[in-house]
Amino acid sequence: MRTYIIRRLVQAIPTLFGITIISFLLMLAAPGDPVTLITFNPTSTPEGTAQLRRQLGLDQPPLVQYLYWLIGNDWVKIDVDGDGVGDVYGTRRGFLRGDLGQSLQHKRSVTELIVERVPATLQLTLTSLIVGYVIGIPLGIIAAINNRAWFDQLSRVLSVIGNAVPGFWLALILIIIFSVNLGWLPMGGMRDITRPAAETNILESIRYMIMPVSVLSLGIIATISRYMRAEVIEVLGQDYVRTAYAKGLSRRTIVFRHVLRNALIPIAALLGPGLGSLLGGAVITEQVFSWPGMGRLVVNGVFQRDYPLIMGSVVLGAVLYILGVLLSDVLYAWIDPRIRLE
Amino acid sequence: MATETRILELAEATEVYRSRSFWVDAMHHFVRDRLSMAALGMLVILTLICYVGPPVAENVLKVDVNRTNLTNRYTPPGQGNLLGTDHLGRDQFIRLLYGGRVSLSIAYTASVLSITIGVVVGIISGYYGGAVDDLIMWFINTLESVPTIFLLLIAATVWSPSAEVLILILGALGWVTTCRLVRGQVLSLKERDFMMAARAVGARDWWLMLQHILPNTLSIVIISLTINAGSLILIESGLSYLGLGVQPPTPTWGNMLTESRSYFVQGTHLVVWPGLLITLTVLCFYLVGDGLRDALDPRNVRGRT
Numbered sequence: 054m055r056t057y058i059i060r061r062l063v064q065a066i067p068t069l070f071g072i073t074i075i076s077f078l079l080m081l082a083a084p085g086d087p088v089t090l091i092t093f094n095p096t097s098t099p100e101g102t103a104q105l106r107r108q109l110g111l112d113q114p115p116l117v118q119y120l121y122w123l124i125g126n127d128w129v130k131i132d133v134d135g136d137g138v139g140d141v142y143g144t145r146r147g148f149l150r151g152d153l154g155q156s157l158q159h160k161r162s163v164t165e166l167i168v169e170r171v172p173a174t175l176q177l178t179l180t181s182l183i184v185g186y187v188i189g190i191p192l193g194i195i196a197a198i199n200n201r202a203w204f205d206q207l208s209r210v211l212s213v214i215g216n217a218v219p220g221f222w223l224a225l226i227l228i229i230i231f232s233v234n235l236g237w238l239p240m241g242g243m244r245d246i247t248r249p250a251a252e253t254n255i256l257e258s259i260r261y262m263i264m265p266v267s268v269l270s271l272g273i274i275a276t277i278s279r280y281m282r283a284e285v286i287e288v289l290g291q292d293y294v295r296t297a298y299a300k301g302l303s304r305r306t307i308v309f310r311h312v313l314r315n316a317l318i319p320i321a322a323l324l325g326p327g328l329g330s331l332l333g334g335a336v337i338t339e340q341v342f343s344w345p346g347m348g349r350l351v352v353n354g355v356f357q358r359d360y361p362l363i364m365g366s367v368v369l370g371a372v373l374y375i376l377g378v379l380l381s382d383v384l385y386a387w388i389d390p391r392i393r394l395e
Numbered sequence: 396m397a398t399e400t401r402i403l404e405l406a407e408a409t410e411v412y413r414s415r416s417f418w419v420d421a422m423h424h425f426v427r428d429r430l431s432m433a434a435l436g437m438l439v440i441l442t443l444i445c446y447v448g449p450p451v452a453e454n455v456l457k458v459d460v461n462r463t464n465l466t467n468r469y470t471p472p473g474q475g476n477l478l479g480t481d482h483l484g485r486d487q488f489i490r491l492l493y494g495g496r497v498s499l500s501i502a503y504t505a506s507v508l509s510i511t512i513g514v515v516v517g518i519i520s521g522y523y524g525g526a527v528d529d530l531i532m533w534f535i536n537t538l539e540s541v542p543t544i545f546l547l548l549i550a551a552t553v554w555s556p557s558a559e560v561l562i563l564i565l566g567a568l569g570w571v572t573t574c575r576l577v578r579g580q581v582l583s584l585k586e587r588d589f590m591m592a593a594r595a596v597g598a599r600d601w602w603l604m605l606q607h608i609l610p611n612t613l614s615i616v617i618i619s620l621t622i623n624a625g626s627l628i629l630i631e632s633g634l635s636y637l638g639l640g641v642q643p644p645t646p647t648w649g650n651m652l653t654e655s656r657s658y659f660v661q662g663t664h665l666v667v668w669p670g671l672l673i674t675l676t677v678l679c680f681y682l683v684g685d686g687l688r689d690a691l692d693p694r695n696v697r698g699r700t
Contacts, residue, residue: 071537079549210430213685217677219629221636222652222670229659229666336544337633341656352637355548367545374540 058383065375072371073148073364077119080360107132109157110143122364123148153365158357163365166350171332173243174346178335181266182327185273190320192274193281198308200286208278215275224268224341231264238263241343265342269335273327280323284316291315318389325381332370421614424690431686434679441676445495487651491668494646499676501562501631501647506624508566510573510616517577518604518612522585528578535571543568547630551639558641561634565627573619577612584611614691618684625680632673648673 106112108131110121125147132140146152153163196208232240239261288294289312297307336348343349347366354362426432520531538546550564584590584607593607628648634640635649636656643650648669655665 067533068536068540072541082553213681214678217681218674219632225656225666229663355552367541370542370545371540
């Protein structure tokens with residue numbers, strides 16, 4: 054098992070490099086210069102702008118820029134005043150040493166900014182994932198047991214609808230109904246910002262989470278229940294289930310002891326991409342409900358052409374995705390001895 | 396001689412008994428699936444209305460898609476305007492029709508584009524294997540591990556989005572799943588006897604790919620096309636919501652919804668209708684895709700009547 058995990062981690066390295074290269078190329082292709090955005094004030098001079106470009110390393114050829122991003126520039130002297138002679142050592146330590154650079158817009162470390170925002174996003178997405186599985190799995194089981202009956206048909210249509218509804222539209226409708234018309238739930242945000250954060254108790258933050266979590270978990274419920282249904286139906290057709298029936302076991306015992314154990318295994322494989330997309334999955338929902346998470350940070354970064362911030366979030370999101378898939382593969386291999394690790 | 400004819404007769408008889416080809420069989424299966432047929436019908440109707448309808452509606456209802464009327468804003472549906480008016484007093488019905496045209500065009504063309512890329516890359520990757528396959532798989536793994544929405548966000552800001560650019564972006568980012576499916580199919584096809592036979596009589600690589608592999612990926616292509624078109628409508632509307640889709644005043648269902656979010660207190664109908672149309676269209680695409688998957692699954696062939 055350990056060699057398997059190590060091998061998978063090693064395999065992830067080229068993927069990770071690919072991601073850094075792709076996102077870097079995209080940044081390069083972007084028109085508009087981040088420096089012009091920073092110096093968008095009347096007091097900036099051409100000399101000052103040029104100096105800023107040199108300080109940020111934007112005057113370097115793309116390959117060098119990429120290298121600085123990857124391994125930092127504290128080992129080269131940067132020519133700040135433009136006379137061709139290096140003056141001071143750079144300050145960036147590079148991605149490989151855990152430094153994602155400085156956000157141009159916030160003038161703070163990208164790592165810090167992301168770490169600050171991640172808990173809010175995880176709070177939202179993890180809850181939705183749990184809600185989605187907790188509702189989706191029983192729904193799929195019931196549909197499978199009542200194969201082709203009205204409940205099954207209903208759940209088929211509902212799950213397709215669940216995937217077809219645009220999340221932000223559903224969010225708007227929920228806001229119109231529950232916030233504007235009924236006034237039961239807050240329209241957005243994470244807590245009452247007129248009072249200090251410490252005064253917000255769990256019950257109150259739940260009120261802020263109800264709508265975003267419903268929107269996010271709907272798609273998960275739809276997907277999981279479909280998969281679960283298909284798995285249960287397949288397992289119900291297996292010989293060992295027929296044997297169990299022949300033994301005279303009750304339906305309940307068969308479903309819970311024999312069918313579920315086997316049907317749940319493939320669902321574990323879905324958990325990986327689910328975990329992996331936790332960071333990126335809520336971008337639009339966060340936007341609708343003004344949820345102060347990663348999604349809003351990235352969207353703002355994109356609009357402000359905050360390259361270090363975007364690069365950092367993309368790479369971090371990808372790392373999380375790779376780890377999520379790895380985790381679920383390991384889990385999968387662990388619970389199902391039939392899967393050989395080669 | 397006599398036995399030979401007898402065998403031939405027998406063979407023909409079996410042929411007659413099971414004469415329906417895979418495709419005819421699949422079609423029979425699909426036609427019997429009422430839900431999917433209804434969805435397909437709905438899609439055809441929606442498409443027709445959106446492409447043919449606008450000029451007709453403009454003449455019959457005496458409305459114009461771009462005419463604003465600030466004294467007549469947020470009219471609820473039914474009072475002079477079929478589906479009411481928006482924040483500039485424009486008729487919502489006609490805008491929905493024009494918007495549907497744009498949204499559906501984006502969905503159809505981007506879907507065709509991404510599937511084409513997926514099939515070509517998938518066949519090449521699966522057929523040649525080796526280093527080519529490794530390189531392509533590396534690229535696919537890379538693309539897959541970045542949250543798509545991040546890539547879309549970046550791409551949409553980098554190239555400011557007109558409908559055409561959006562199609563290119565969506566097409567360029569949406570081919571991965573199809574490519575994986577096609578590659579898997581090709582890998583199994585490669586080992587089949589008919590491939591060896593074709594190779595034995597001297598068929599070249601391009602002929603094998605075009606004549607023997609491509610037709611066998613057709614079911615994947617058809618299913619992916621419909622499902623993709625549905626997802627693309629959702630993605631387009633999501634991007635629009637973030638302000639990165641096709642820009643107003645060109646209407647799409649997505650950006651109509653985006654505009655409406657600022658005015659939903661005055662005009663709830665402006666939120667409801669574009670969203671309903673998006674949901675309905677995507678739902679139909681998914682149902683048709685589902686039905687096709689059932690119909691084209693070779694495991695379902697036996698036991699059909």
